[in-house]
Amino acid sequence: MTEETREVEEMTAEGEGEENDQERRIGELEATLAQLQQQMAEREQEVEGEVSALKQQLSVAAAKYRGLLLANAPEVPQELVRGETPEEVDVSFAAAREMVEKVRRQLEAQAQSERVPTGAPARTPPDFGALSPQEKIAYALAQQQG
DSSP states (O other), X not given: OHHHHHHHHHHHHHHHHHHHHHHHHHXXXXXXXXXXXXXXXXXXHHHHHHHHHHHHHHHHHHHHHHHHHHHHOTTSOGGGOOOSSHHHHHHHHHHHHHXXXXXXXXXXXXXXXXXXXXXXXXXXXXXXXXXXXXXXXXHHHHHHHO
8 A cells, every 4th residue: 555655645746746836837927917018008108108299290290381381372361271280281271272262253253243444434425405495505605615
């Protein structure tokens, strides 16, 4: 029996050794996981900072682009052109330019309809048919004197 007891003891010792190895391995993996999670959190903060900086740069670039567009098109009101990105500024500028053109066409059409021909009207002799005989005599005397 001693041989059987020895075998059982050896198997028990091996089982305990394997459990210890597994526990040690689990501990190592948990430590590695915690370290990786910390690195990931640090990297996320770095990325957030970079994204914030890039957004700021994009905003500055869009403002400069807006300024250039408005400098080359003084007829477009500044208040109508907005946007945080160059694409938004382009869309807003196109809409503003379209509105300016529409107003210009309407004003030109209105001015055309109210247009008075230039120059003096054609000279025509006065119509004496509607005047009374006294008015005709007064008119003739005024023409002779003046």
